[in-house]
Amino acid sequence: MPPVERKIVPLEFEKPLAMLAQQIEALEKQLAESQSPDLDVDLQRLHEQYDVLRRSLYSNLRPFDHLALARHEQRPYTKDYFQRWDPSWIELHGDRKGADDPAMVGGFVRLSDDLKVLAVGIQKGRTLRERQACNFGCPQPEGYRKALRLFQHADKFGMPIVTLIDTPGAYPGMTAEEHNQSQAIALNLYEMAGLTVPVVAVITGEGGSGGALAIALANRVLMLEHSVYSVISPEGCASILWRSSDKAADACTAMKITAREIKELGVADEVIGEPLGGAHHDYDAAATTLKQALIRHLRDLQRMTPFQLREDRQNKYRKLGAFVES
Amino acid sequence: MDLKDWFANRQKRRQQIDEVKTPLTTEEYCALWKQCFQCRELLYTRDLHSNLNVCPKCQYHFRVGAELRIEQLLDPNTFVELDANLQSADPLGFVDTEPYPRRQQEAMRKSGLKEAIITGTGKIEGQPAAVGVMDFDHFGGSMGSVVGEKVARLIEHAELKRMPVILISSSGGARMQEGILSLMQMAKTSAALKSFGDAGLLYISILSEPTYGGVTASFAMLGDIIIAEPGARIGFAGRRVIEQTIRQKLPADFQTAEYLLKHGQVDMVVERSNLRNTLSALIDLHTRTEQEQARPAKGAGSAQKAITTR
Secondary structure, three states, X not given: OOOOOOOOOOOHHHHHHHHHXXXXXXXXXXXXXXXXXXXXXXXXXXXXXXXXHHHHHHHOOOHHHHHHHHOOOOOOOHHHHHHHHOOOOEEEOOOOOOOOOXXXXXXXXXXXXXXXXXXXXXXXXOOHHHHHHOOOOOOOHHHHHHHHHHHHHHHHHOOOEEEEEEEOOOOOOHHHHHOOHHHHHHHHHHHHOXXXXXXXXXXXXXXXXXXXXXXXXXXXXXEEOOOEEEOOOHHHHHHHHOOOHHHHHHXXXXXXXXXXXXXXXXXXXXXXXXXXXXXXXXXXXXXXXXHHHHHHHHHHHOOOOHHHHHHHHXXXXXXXXXXXXX | OOHHHHHHHHHHHHHHHHHHHOOOOHHHHHHHEEEOOOOOOEEEHHHHXXXXXXXXXXXXXXXXXXXXXXXXXXXXXXXXXXXXXXXXXXXXXXXXXXEHHHHHHHHHHHHXXXXXXXXXXXXXXXXXXXXXXXXXXXXXXXXXXXXXXXXXXXXHHHHHHOOOXXXXXXXXXXXXXXXXXXXXXXXXXXXXXXXXXXXXXXXXXXXXXXXXXXXXXXXXXXXXXXXXXXXXXXXXXXXXXXXXXXXOOOOOXXXXXXXXXXXXXXOEEOOHHHHHHHHHHHHHHHOOOHHHHOOOOHHHHHHHHHHHHO
């Protein structure tokens, strides 16, 4: 849980805005000490300037800036959403095969009085200790197997599934390979294709490659305004194609990773707006907007029969791709 | 003969001799001879070829191109290619140090193939099968929209004709130049296999040097039976990435076929010389007798039940 009065850490591109905010603060302090009408006018002008700059800054973000926002350390994480949607949500643990991966969380969440879902998501961890336990949001094979167990539970009881995705990618470690990370991801894709309940996936932060897709094979894919979704991390792409990880900004632009671009490519179905400046400025507002969108999509999907839901999901992915047939 | 003609002919002859004498270029030498990566033995390409691209001395399994693999695996003249006319588009207008279309042309020139996979139907010791073979020499065997589409279509074709599917993987992973659409091919191929599997049909996955990333994490690891070639390196993340993440040296045999066998990830490691026999035996074992055919496939039955009861 983040503290209520937390100071927002400005990102590199937000520095001019932060400087202006500092000036305003200084001026306000002066004003409190000496009542002078001159300062009052100045202050008002600065406030106006701040608003203009803020609006223009966030409406002209480069893909690299979206990436920075998606990775912001104060961004709301999966459990922050679950907690706000349903303070009495019930968490489930374990893959039943030998482990419980804290990077993958899941349980029963009541979105409204008559809409209960099985929600699963990737957790990055807030404190350093939590982050280490979660491998900074990189699930192990055990995490994906836990998610699959929960999906199968939902399928059995006819419960809709909501997944939240925020990961740099599946964990690339020695034990992860030994425990067959690839098979864990592949099996999730295989089984998710056969689910007979509504599935809605939301990319809330980073949608990193196969590690993200492994819980995102859904009927509807939503993306938060500043989230990104990519086939490889921009740093990875840059170091392979440009032979330098400094070119990550170029890779971001070339790969088309922002929510709006992913929607244009037909992969995402809707872009969900965030509070100005990003979801970390107002957890409650971000959670409410997302919840409303989820309810809307789930209600829509609930009109389909189990068979139709499966067909709908398989058709969605069957159509994706770009090629020429001569 | 006129004396003048004689001189002219002599000059021509000399030119011809000179032409023969021109030494072979390095490239031509490389085409004739190949050094084994493992035992360093110099091998005559023709011998290597007749030994299924396996070093006769140390049994090192060289990579095999898609066309050659089909020749090695299927009964002669039984292969019928499917979807040969599919070609990549450039959906993102992707440019890194070079534009994607130019890189595609480069790949085509290098491999002589249109894409990183050839799909079609053929026979293995008389038994029909749908076969897809990836080629690492084309764009590192990377999976873009075309590879995904061809795999999905092959699976659908096999489901319709009730044939087993055999996919031979060799890939560096997803094709970055097609961005998110490449990633979606993992979903597309896995979903196609789901419906294929529910129909009670056999899918054999063969992992060859090297199989990584998005291909491993989708259709390659979904085989009912998974076979790996000796020494093939197979994994999700690359060795270097893992070493950087965990900051320690990995064992020398990490991610090899034998290592995977030890860790329960593949059913068997089969030498190339036995591959055809093994496949034929496996297909034969899974061919239903008339009595067995009367029983519905398990997957199809339970899925149907789940759908009708809700």
